[in-house]
Amino acid sequence: MLMYPEFSPEAFRLGPIAVRWYGLMYLFGFFAAWLLGRQRSKTHPFMTPARFEDLLTYGICGVILGGRLGYVLFYDLSAYLSHPASIFAIWEGGMSFHGGLLGVLIAMALWARRMKRPFFEVVDFVAPLVPPGLFFGRIGNFLNAELWGRTTTAPLGMVFPGAGPLPRHPSQLYEAVGEGLLLFAVLWWFSSTPRPRRAVSGVFAMGYGLARFTAEFFREPDAHLGYVAFNFLTMGMVLSLPLIFYGAFLLWQAYAAAPNIPAHRAQ
Structure with a gap:
């Protein structure tokens, strides 16, 4: 059994301003996306560095607005309706990946329309840049001692503050x-060859x-939701199932429509 190495939610202070680990993790994720995007743009003629930085600005807005609104709507709407001001307290945690994904897709659609580029050309470019942000986001959850797992007797079991x-x-x-x-490893490898x-x-x-x-089998269901279907499925599972099937459909559609035509040439 391991003891949780308690972290202060504050990384450091700049005078009266507290800089929190959770916020820093988002900055690290955006910085990683910026570095990887500049590298990736070298193999995508339509994406210049200036265009990518413009696209990244759209994406950041989509992540923050969509992630927060998604958490409010999917996970704890009644509590936020009781205290509307807390909707804006994102430094306390409470961001939904699925909401953030919807926010990013809307942002990408707006950018693609403005630049007159095919929607999936833009999304295919952006997809490999997302997992590093997910990595840092989950590290932020760990540092915040939130979203801990189910009880276990495994050697990696850890006693979290506030979790009993x-x-x-x-x-x-x-x-x-x-x-x-x-x-990230799978996507970066897969996208390194024209698809x-x-x-x-x-x-x-x-x-x-x-x-x-898969991770939901180890993660404690949200206390205010529990299992949302069949005494087995959590909200995270319910929201992930459509992604699995839609991803499989996109792959089938991609190779059925253009089995031998690389994405860079299928204009």
Whole structure:
């Protein structure tokens, strides 16, 4: 059994301003996306550095607005309706990946329309840049001692503050590895070779859905929701299942429509 190494939610202070670990993790994720995007733009003629930085601005807005609104709507609407001001307290945690994904997709659609580019051409470019942000986000959950796992007797069991005396899976770290590191490795490798349009997006959707669905077996269901279906499915599972099936559909569509045409040439 491991003891949780208690962290202060504040990384440091700048005078009266507290800089929190949770916020820093988002900055690290955006910085990683910026670095990787500049590298990736070298192999995508339509994406200049200036265009990518403009696109990244759209994406950041989509992540923050969509992630927060998604959490409010999917996970704890009644509590936020009782205290509307707390909706804006994102430094306390409470961001939904699925809401953030919807926010990013809307942002990408707006950017693609403005630049007169095909929607999936833009999404295929962006997809490999997302997992590092997921990695840092889950590390932020761990540092915040939130979203801990189910009780366990496994050697990796950890006693989290506020979660009772029993050891629990450090499921935040499991998700950091699965949704972050492993998914990034697969996507970066897969997208390093020209693929039919929609294929990279399909691998991302299916890969994230599978990683999140698996992690939910180790993650404690939200206390105010519990199991939302069949005394088995959590909200995270319910929201991930459509991603798995849609990702598989995108892959089938990509290779059925253009089995031998790389995405870079399928204009």
